[in-house]
Amino acid sequence: MKGASGSISPGDLPAEDLRRLGHEVADWIADYVASVGDLRVFPDVVPGDVRRSLPAAPPEAGESMEAALADFRDIIVPGVTHWNHPAFFGYFAITGSGPGILGEMLSAALNVNAMVWRSSPAATELEEVATDWLRQLVGLPDDFDGVINDTASHSTLYALAAAREVAYPEVHDGGLFGLPRGRVYASEHAHSSVEKAVMTLGFGRSGYRTIPSDDAFRMRTDALEAAMEEDEAAGIRPVAVVPTLGTTSVTSLDPVGEIVPLARAHGAWVHVDAAYGGPAAIVPELRPLLSGWEGADSIVINPHKWLFTPTDCSTLYCRRPGVLVRAFSLIPEYLRSTEQGDVKNLMDYGVALGRRFRALKLWFVLRWFGRDGIVANIREHVRLARLLESWADASEDWEVAAPVPLGLVCLRHAPPRMSDERADDINQLILDRVNGSGKAFLSHTKLHGRLVLRVAVGNLKTTERHVAALWDLLRESAAAATSD
Ligand SMILES: Cc1ncc(COP(=O)(O)O)c(C=O)c1O
Numbered sequence: 349m350k351g352a353s354g355s356i357s358p359g360d361l362p363a364e365d366l367r368r369l370g371h372e373v374a375d376w377i378a379d380y381v382a383s384v385g386d387l388r389v390f391p392d393v394v395p396g397d398v399r400r401s402l403p404a405a406p407p408e409a410g411e412s413m414e415a416a417l418a419d420f421r422d423i424i425v426p427g428v429t430h431w432n433h434p435a436f437f438g439y440f441a442i443t444g445s446g447p448g449i450l451g452e453m454l455s456a457a458l459n460v461n462a463m464v465w466r467s468s469p470a471a472t473e474l475e476e477v478a479t480d481w482l483r484q485l486v487g488l489p490d491d492f493d494g495v496i497n498d499t500a501s502h503s504t505l506y507a508l509a510a511a512r513e514v515a516y517p518e519v520h521d522g523g524l525f526g527l528p529r530g531r532v533y534a535s536e537h538a539h540s541s542v543e544k545a546v547m548t549l550g551f552g553r554s555g556y557r558t559i560p561s562d563d564a565f566r567m568r569t570d571a572l573e574a575a576m577e578e579d580e581a582a583g584i585r586p587v588a589v590v591p592t593l594g595t596t597s598v599t600s601l602d603p604v605g606e607i608v609p610l611a612r613a614h615g616a617w618v619h620v621d622a623a624y625g626g627p628a629a630i631v632p633e634l635r636p637l638l639s640g641w642e643g644a645d646s647i648v649i650n651p652h653k654w655l656f657t658p659t660d661c662s663t664l665y666c667r668r669p670g671v672l673v674r675a676f677s678l679i680p681e682y683l684r685s686t687e688q689g690d691v692k693n694l695m696d697y698g699v700a701l702g703r704r705f706r707a708l709k710l711w712f713v714l715r716w717f718g719r720d721g722i723v724a725n726i727r728e729h730v731r732l733a734r735l736l737e738s739w740a741d742a743s744e745d746w747e748v749a750a751p752v753p754l755g756l757v758c759l760r761h762a763p764p765r766m767s768d769e770r771a772d773d774i775n776q777l778i779l780d781r782v783n784g785s786g787k788a789f790l791s792h793t794k795l796h797g798r799l800v801l802r803v804a805v806g807n808l809k810t811t812e813r814h815v816a817a818l819w820d821l822l823r824e825s826a827a828a829a830t831s832d
Contacts, residue, residue: 369413385433389430389433389783389787389788390429398424429789433809435789437789437803437818438789438791440804441755441804441805441810442653442654442659443806443809444659445716445717448658448712450709450712451713452658452709455704455705455708463701464694466685466687471707472691472694475494478707479493479495479663479665481711482663486626486627486629486630486649492665492667493665494665495663495697495698496663496707497664497698498660499541500623500648501544501545505699506697507588508545508587509549510645510674512530513674515587515615515616516585516587520674520675524551528585530555530586530587532588532589533557533559533590533616534559535558535566535591535592535600537595537598538592538595539592542556542590542621557579561600565597567591567592567603567607569603569607572610573610576614585615586614588616588618589611589616589618590621591618592620592621597758598749599750599753601625601637603640605639607640608643617645618644618645618646620648623653623662624653625637626638627651627726628654628754629641631730634730637753646665647664647665651710654755655713655722656713656717656722661710672696676698676699679693679696725808732810733755735815736819737757739819740819745764745826746760749800755805755806757802758795760800760801761774761801761829768798775800777825778822779792781829788814790802
């Protein structure tokens with residue numbers, strides 16, 4: 349901080365400046381959220397543009413926050429892909445909702461580290477409350493204990509570490525060296541985070557076996573059973589099965605009700621990846637799609653996907669939290685306390701010692717929307733997805749490439765008599781045109797080796813008007829691509 353004489357004294361931004369700038373920032377946030385739909389979704393930049401616009405070295409003398417905020421507005425925001433835009437239909441569309449944004453702001457101000465109960469009792473206990481509220485909302489039994497991680501990738505890693513602990517009790521002290529090989533099974537449409545976790549846990553890539561899916565992209569249980577039997581005959585231990593409820597490519601839902609007893613019969617842990625699909629269980633008419641997940645050992649649900657909570661927030665539910673704790677608990681002397689044993693110490697549930705206060709934003713979201721608000725919004729997203737599906741179904745030039753159980757439509761421009769190779773090229777051109785227009789943002793996948801455009805509806809501001817505008821843009825882009 350600069351003194352009147354120009355000398356530098358230690359200290360933070362003065363409280364009065366924080367108040368004034370805080371009001372400005374709050375105004376900016378409210379304006380941004382209200383008018384983000386007027387911006388380009390994908391920025392008009394090429395790689396390196398943002399970096400080139402910023403000084404390569406840090407300032408020696410501190411600068412004003414006004415200068416930093418001006419650069420935020422002039423350089424950073426124009427280089428952002430706006431996930432909070434109502435025409436963001438890529439990957440899984442999400443929302444940093446108002447209540448969630450307020451929760452993030454306050455948790456930054458509190459800046460607590462909830463590594464143990466003592467280091468922030470309220471952060472620990474609110475995490476227990478918020479994850480338990482979410483458990484009740486999705487209708488899971490009360491023996492599922494929840495913790496919050498940053499991402500589903502870490503939640504799945506931790507769940508599979510618990511599975512490894514059960515399959516190889518010796519691993520805790522001796523490691524995997526010299527033990528029989530083990531395998532984790534997931535459908536060919538499972539997210540790459542499952543295979544990454546398997547690699548990280550020391551099973552190697554050969555410790556991961558993908559199971560083929562049926563016509564609706566759901567894991568085939570006959571193939572799962574055959575794979576586990578074949579592996580056991582070869583001396584390989586089935587460690588875990590990871591069904592997905594809402595796969596990344598197509599939002600298919602694996603038949604968890606059939607998978608659980610099969611996995612049990614082979615002594616395997618069941619971890620359900622409901623990172624995307626989990627919140628659908630809050631909607632009464634969608635809940636049956638997830639039936640059987642209540643029999644799992646662990647489940648991941650990401651409130652930062654379809655539950656309006658700003659990134660990052662992933663809840664891991666575990667039926668046997670003691671196993672998770674056994675896998676990770678290692679208590680250094682300086683973190684021992686007299687209440688040990690009577691409280692939850694979040695550091696015991698994963699690799700990270702430090703924990704952000706993520707529960708606050710989730711709690712605000714659950715309070716503000718309530719069950720009714722969540723149901724109304726998810727229901728509307730599914731309605732909009734099915735509306736787009738119906739338009740594409742009615743057009744002979746477009747194909748709906750997968751069923752639409754939730755909020756994602758997989759589309760392919762495929763006029764009669766167009767070869768698959770040509771259609772792949774055309775769909776790539778359509779994708780590039782849509783994203784290059786800045787009017788909407790899509791991502792893609794490949795199904796049966798063919799390029800497919802993914803339209804994910806999941807932003808709270810997305811209305812029928814945005815979906816209709818996208819449908820027009822897709823058809824215009826297809827016409828332009830085929831005439832090129
Ligand atoms: C089904 C599924 N599981 C897991 C993940 C990984 O999520 P995260 O980014 O939270 O690690 C994704 C990401 O889109 C996903 O779609």
